[in-house]
Amino acid sequence: MRGTRTNGQSHDHRKERAMQETLTITRRRLGAASFAVLAMAGLLSGPDAAAQDAAFPDRPLKIILMFPAGNGLDTSTRSFADALSKELGQPVVVDNRPGANGIIAFSAVRQAPADGYTLLVGSSSGITIPVAYGKTLPYDPFRDFKAVGGMLRAPAIFTVPSNSRITTVKTMIEIGKTKPTPLTMATYSDGYYLTSQRLANMAGIKLQNVPYKGYNVVLPDLAAGRVDLAYGDATATQELIKAGKIRALAVTGTTRHPNYPDVPTVAESGLPDFSYYSWDVFLLRSETPAPIFDKLKAAVRRVLNGQEYPATLRANGSEPMLDDLPAIQKMMTDEVVLYKSLIAATSAESR
Structure with missing residues (x-):
């Protein structure tokens, strides 16, 4: 025979039920709060996230550049930002963040939300060169960012004083092999320095690097004959070449430069395996959602294949970088390997 509940037992049972109901309500509230936090952090997928991706972009975008204005x-x-704005129907603002060899610009993008609204212009000086030198950075250029498209590439030029005995790459090699001391080569960036050493290795000569802080300081010294050769941007030398103050020796592209149709390439001049382009690509944070990434990739591609932006580049001696994304990735990883080998061979120190 079952016994009947006492008043104390009934009271205990009601108390236990009340506690269970309180715990259930608390769990529900915590679940809702957790959902809200995850949603705010962009960690949940679903109709809301898909709607946001579909609406992209619904506000202005920003391109961060590691070089100063002007x-x-x-x-x-x-010029690219203007063309991209027309493609996306939103303003695109250029935000200059120079300094610290690109660390300021890269860090700004790394700390921005991975929502596609902040792009970065990346070049060898911010990606391949610091990796090749094994520099400690507050980010990983290859892991934390991914290319969404090319931007431009530009060949460089070797120049000499107007009264130099060096008239061709061939005579440079001949003089370099017989001169008791190395020829002096003015450069102003790690990329130009390392690839000038690659040229020296191919030619079987030694080049004494003379580091400068900028091309604007290199060119007057070259014209005055204080250095034997200079190596750098092909566009900036145009006026001095026209004025007869310096002479063009060779350009580094695979074809002749449109602004210097009578100047041969290095490959034409006896070093068939040598070519070099400075380059710039557009990067996004690697966590950018795929639908947004794909929208930007398509928009960048349309600008590069359009009329306005490529014409602006070619007028300045550059060209649109039309490589697909796997080719860009391969180019960057190959460049790291090349620079590492040059650094090891020359005991080069970063500038």
Whole structure:
């Protein structure tokens, strides 16, 4: 025979039920709060996330550039921003973040949301060169960012003083092999320095690097004959060459430069395996959602294949970088390997 509940037992049972109901309500509230936090962090997928991706972009975008306003790349970036704005139907603003060899610009994008609204212009000086030198960075250029498209590439030029005995790459090699001391080569970036050493290795000569802080300081010293050769941007030398103050020796592209049709390439001049282009690509944070990434990739591609932006580049001696994304990735990884080998061979120190 079952016993009947006492008043104390009934009271205990009601208390236990009340506690269970409180725990259930608390769990529900915590679940809702957790859902809200995850949704705010962009960690949940679903109709809302898909709607946001479909609406992209619904506000202005920003392109961060690691160089100051007013230089050639700044001009090209602003031209691209105007063209991209027309494609996307939203303003695209260029934000110059120079300094610290690109660390300031790269860090700004790394700290921005991975929502596609902040792009970065990346070049060898911010990606391949620091990796090749094994520099410690507050980010990983290859892991934390991914290319969404090319931007431009530009060949460089070797120049000499107007009264130099060096008239061709062939005579440079001949003089370099017989001169008791190395020829002096003025450069102003790690990329130019390392690839000048590659040229020296191919030619079987030694080049004494003379580091400068900028091309604007290199060219007057070259014209005055204080260095034997200079190596750098092909566009900036145009006026001095026209004025007869310096002479063009060779360009580094695979074809002749449109602004210097009578100047041979290095490959034409006896070193068939040598070519070099400075380059710039557009990067996004690697966590950018695929639908947004794909929209931007398509928009960048349309600008590169359009009329306006490529015409602006070619007028300045550059060209649109039309490589697909796997080719860009391969180019960057191959460049790291090349630079590492040059650094090891020359005991080069970063500038």
